[in-house]
Amino acid sequence: MKTFSLSFFSFFIAISGWSEDRPNIIILLADDLGWADLGYQGSNDIRSPHIDKLAKNGIRFTDGHVSASVCSPSRAGLMTGRYQQRFGHEANSPPSSDGMDLKQVTMADRLKKLGYRTGLIGKWHLGNQEEFYPTQRGFDYFYGLRSGSRSYFYNAQKDDKAGNAKAIEENGKRVKFDGYLTDVFGQKAIDFINTKDDRPFFLFHSFTAPHGPMHATEEDEALFASIENTKRRSYAAMIWAMDRAIGKLIASLKESGRLENTLIWFLSDNGGATGNASINLPLAGHKGIKFEGGTRVPFFAHWPREFKKAKEFNPMMISMDIMATSLAAAGEKQSALKKLDGVNLLPFLDGQKDKPPHQYLYWHKLWFSAMRDGPWKLIYVQDYGYALYNLEEDLSESNNLIKIEKKRSDRMIARLNDWKAELEKPRWDEAQVWFRTHSKNHIRIIEGE
Structure with missing residues (x-):
């Protein structure tokens, strides 16, 4: 055939x-x-x-x-x-x-x-x-x-x-x-x-x-x-x-x-x-x-x-x-x-298009957010702040670049917040224990503990 x-x-x-x-x-x-x-x-x-x-x-x-x-x-x-x-x-x-x-x-x-x-x-x-x-x-x-x-x-x-x-x-x-x-x-x-x-x-x-x-x-x-x-x-x-x-x-x-x-x-x-x-x-x-x-x-x-x-x-x-x-x-x-x-x-x-399918991807649930801009990954933790990683060089997300890459992080934060502004209010919630648990888990990784 x-x-x-x-x-x-x-x-x-x-x-x-x-x-x-x-x-x-x-x-x-x-x-x-x-x-x-x-x-x-x-x-x-x-x-x-x-x-x-x-x-x-x-x-x-x-x-x-x-x-x-x-x-x-x-x-x-x-x-x-x-x-x-x-x-x-x-x-x-x-x-x-x-x-x-x-x-x-x-x-x-x-x-x-x-x-x-x-x-x-x-x-x-x-x-x-x-x-x-x-x-x-x-x-x-x-x-x-x-x-x-x-x-x-x-x-x-x-x-x-x-x-x-x-x-x-x-x-x-x-x-x-x-x-x-x-x-x-x-x-x-x-x-x-x-x-x-x-x-x-x-x-x-x-x-x-x-x-x-x-x-x-x-x-x-x-x-x-x-x-x-x-x-x-x-x-x-x-x-x-x-x-x-x-x-x-x-x-x-x-x-x-x-x-x-x-x-x-x-x-x-x-x-x-x-x-x-x-x-x-x-x-x-x-x-x-x-x-x-x-x-x-x-x-x-x-x-x-x-x-x-x-x-x-x-x-x-x-x-x-x-x-x-x-x-x-x-x-x-x-x-x-x-x-x-x-x-x-x-x-x-099949090679008809040679650019990536996505330049940006977004994640958000209640207290935590993330986005990708190509290899760059931004993470947000409520009541803590942001972290930034270059996955091309740091797949294990161990080197937080938020202070070094301020201009990039500011652009990404603005874009992430613009996307979140488009979203409907959550139709139901989760128990606060999940905020406490996952907040600790995020912070532990960000701070290299």
């Missing part, structure tokens, strides 16, 4: 409307995965052969970020292609009565209008009430949990009791499951992609792994007996199970002849957490804060039909780009992407 450039391919499917040429689209989202905790990221004790193979045969984003360093707002940015702060989804974990702004159009909404069937397997975390339910937000099918995290085994007395937002549901009905939850999610994903239907599919496979609680099967933990830290041993086993589920999904795609034209994205919702024995080194920080360890995540795209040559993509990009890029691949008109903060990466990946 003749190989077309990505830009020509996007134009072709846009004018033809041929569903046969539109790719299936899969997002594989890990939860609280550490930067260094995959084989292809250099880990010596974590084994992830199926993920590694995908990454090594795809486009690896070395400066790939999420729009928030915690679960719910990160997902809101991913699902809308917009800075979630623009619609008040700034703090984590919406209260039981609230959720992602109903005026926002999701990636599932958009792809459904383009003729895709849409499914979500796993964690939602964008609202517990019926009006926020996945099948009300563009998904034809949902199997998973409404809220944040839960046991990896069925528990009728706790997580799976009636009325618990952590209970496993299938299209609105509470269901019982047998076995280990990551394996269950994996099989449900395979069932979804194998549903007899001529339409292309969009699958959002939103794992709970390796978010706590640190539950793994005895068999999987035994594979990592050499890891002395018991929590990290469980963490490694949880990643192993996620990798196994991904491997089976890929095998099913390959067996049915659909792998070649399936666009697969892999990333984590934020950096590794302090409580799951993850490793973000050499990045500073972790989940919940604005250092690179909170927002820079393992991130790659795999699409054999169009990404003929595996490579690293070093310019900075962000999870919001997934929506714009996927819509473009599905045939959406470029004019329909203008209201997104995310960028269609296709012309950057």
